[in-house]
Amino acid sequence: MSADFRLGLIFGLVALAAVAGIIWRARTGKAKKISGGEQIDLAEIGAIKDGKPVTQFGSRVTFLQFSSEFCTACRQTARLYRELELVHPDVLHIEVDITNRTDLANKFNILQTPTTLVLDSHGRVTSRIGGAVKQQTIQDELGTFEI
Amino acid sequence: MSTTTPAGIDPRGPRFGAAITSALLLVTVYLALDAATLNIAYYLLSAATVLFAIGALFGNSKHPYGWIFRTFVKPRLAAPKELEDPRPPQFAQGVGLFVAAIGLVLHQLAVPSGLAIAAAAAFIAAFLNAAFGFCLGCQIYVGLQRIGIIRKH
Numbered sequence: 001m002s003a004d005f006r007l008g009l010i011f012g013l014v015a016l017a018a019v020a021g022i023i024w025r026a027r028t029g030k031a032k033k034i035s036g037g038e039q040i041d042l043a044e045i046g047a048i049k050d051g052k053p054v055t056q057f058g059s060r061v062t063f064l065q066f067s068s069e070f071c072t073a074c075r076q077t078a079r080l081y082r083e084l085e086l087v088h089p090d091v092l093h094i095e096v097d098i099t100n101r102t103d104l105a106n107k108f109n110i111l112q113t114p115t116t117l118v119l120d121s122h123g124r125v126t127s128r129i130g131g132a133v134k135q136q137t138i139q140d141e142l143g144t145f146e147i
Numbered sequence: 148m149s150t151t152t153p154a155g156i157d158p159r160g161p162r163f164g165a166a167i168t169s170a171l172l173l174v175t176v177y178l179a180l181d182a183a184t185l186n187i188a189y190y191l192l193s194a195a196t197v198l199f200a201i202g203a204l205f206g207n208s209k210h211p212y213g214w215i216f217r218t219f220v221k222p223r224l225a226a227p228k229e230l231e232d233p234r235p236p237q238f239a240q241g242v243g244l245f246v247a248a249i250g251l252v253l254h255q256l257a258v259p260s261g262l263a264i265a266a267a268a269a270f271i272a273a274f275l276n277a278a279f280g281f282c283l284g285c286q287i288y289v290g291l292q293r294i295g296i297i298r299k300h
Contacts, residue, residue, distance in 0.1 A: 006181060025279055068284070
């Protein structure tokens with residue numbers, strides 16, 4: 001292989017990685033609307049908050065976040081939802097660790113963490129957010145549940 | 148969440164290391180593309196494999212790049228906004244170790260371009276981590292577990 005051709009391949013590789021990164025960053029953390037979303041069973045998912053089982057959904061909206069053990073973005077995402085909860089008492093954030101819950105990962109077809117399901121006040125899924133949530137996504141979702 | 152969470156580390160440390168790793172791997176790919184320099188590429192990928200093994204077994208704090216970051220880079224930076232769990236980057240090092248080791252094995256088996264392709268794959272992951280904050284553990288851990296490659300613990 002000539003040196004020029006090899007350099008071309010190297011530039012191509014860097015360009016490929018850069019494009020992949022730009023696409024990934026643009027897509028991650030955005031909400032996808034779900035029509036006819038399923039009803040979440042809080043007991044089934046083992047929702048625990050502050051050491052106690054969660055029995056009620058947020059009166060306005062619930063952000064159900066699935067996390068796993070080796071996940072940096074899960075911590076950042078959880079922090080954003082917690083800050084939101086402090087400002088809006090009608091918002092509930094539940095974090096479920098699916099590291100040892102393959103059943104839940106299969107049921108909700110989770111491929112990456114964090115994955116957030118946005119639930120209405122009855123606990124029905126209205127949208128799904130894959131990856132580290134963006135602040136704008138949270139605000140947009142909140143806006144759809146304006147009271 | 149798991150019951151014991153290790154002390155947090157500066158998230159810029161692993162990304163700094165990933166930048167050096169991606170540069171090393173890019174040079175490796177370039178050298179692997181020519182038969183005359185393929186042997187040097189093999190030594191470079193061997194070095195990368197050893198470095199990945201240190202990161203996977205002992206974590207970023209014991210890694211040479213982690214030491215370089217703490218000694219020369221961190222003193223010049225502002226304090227981090229938040230600390231991160233050291234386990235996700237450690238998991239990513241383990242994936243890097245796996246991919247780099249496959250490259251070495253393919254080379255030993257004389258599979259054409261095997262080393263170059265493995266080094267290129269590892270480069271992409273390291274580059275995405277350094278430049279975009281891509282977290283391999285977030286993206287693939289659950290998937291690996293679902294297809295049964297990682298067992299419950």
